[in-house]
Amino acid sequence: MKVTALLCDSAQVAPDGKLYILGGGWAISWAPDQPLKMSLAILVAVPWNRANQRLNLEINLLTGDNEPVFSASGDEQPVRAEGELEMGRPPGTRSGSDLNACIAVPFDGLVLPASDYVWTIQINNEEEARIPFRVDNPPMTG
Numbered sequence: 001m002k003v004t005a006l007l008c009d010s011a012q013v014a015p016d017g018k019l020y021i022l023g024g025g026w027a028i029s030w031a032p033d034q035p036l037k038m039s040l041a042i043l044v045a046v047p048w049n050r051a052n053q054r055l056n057l058e059i060n061l062l063t064g065d066n067e068p069v070f071s072a073s074g075d076e077q078p079v080r081a082e083g084e085l086e087m088g089r090p091p092g093t094r095s096g097s098d099l100n101a102c103i104a105v106p107f108d109g110l111v112l113p114a115s116d117y118v119w120t121i122q123i124n125n126e127e128e129a130r131i132p133f134r135v136d137n138p139p140m141t142g
Contacts (some may be wrong), residue, residue, distance in 0.1 A: 001055075002045040002098070003121055003128040009043035011104035012076075019043065019102040030138040032114040039106045040119060040131065045098040046087040055085045055123050059105060064116030072111045081105050085123075 009023030021041045033101055040059065055091040061069040061079035087099040112135045121129040 001047065001050070001123050001128055001133045002128075003123070004043045004045075005119070005131050006085065007119070007131050007133055008039050008041050009037050010106070011039040013102045013104050017100075017102055018067045019104065023114055027132065028134045028136060029112075030136060032137055033111060035109045035111055036135075038107050038110060039104060039108075040121075042103040042105065042121065042129075044085065044101040044103065044123070044128075046101055047098060048084075048096050049091070051087050051089045051099055053086065056082070056125070057085050057103070057121040058082045058125075060094050060120045060122075061110075062118050062120060063109070064118065066118070069112070069117065079110065081107075 006021060006024045007026055008021045009026075011022070011024075012020045019041055021053055024041060046055070059081045063069060071077050087101055087102070087103055089099065093099070105129055114136050116132065116134050118133070119131040120127055121131075
């Protein structure tokens with residue numbers, strides 16, 4: 001399965017299935033210990049032979065050492081999202097074509113200390129993508 005993912009400020013899936021991305025492609029935030037506005041824009045190319053099958057999607061936020069990140073709300077829940085995906089074959093689709101599924105997942109308000117992080121995306125318990133990023137203190141200016 002081919003998964004393309006982009007870290008962005010905001011993402012939305014339009015009614016026509018297009019993925020709208022605002023502030024996409026960043027890999028560093030200069031706002032440690034501040035609420036972040038962050039989303040994942042995800043494109044899953046579902047192979048033709050996997051159409052009409054339920055796929056389990058799991059997204060996890062990990063530290064740079066691959067340890068789970070827990071929410072700052074004190075409930076000791078890992079920062080994650082999960083759901084199911086199932087793509088049907090639209091009429092007229094050429095046999096063997098990939099079926100694109102666009103997904104937008106917001107994670108607004110995360111408060112993260114300065115460190116390295118990575119989002120992992122798993123489909124049916126197989127890791128399909130890793131999106132690393134860093135939260136750091138702003139550089140000192142002269």
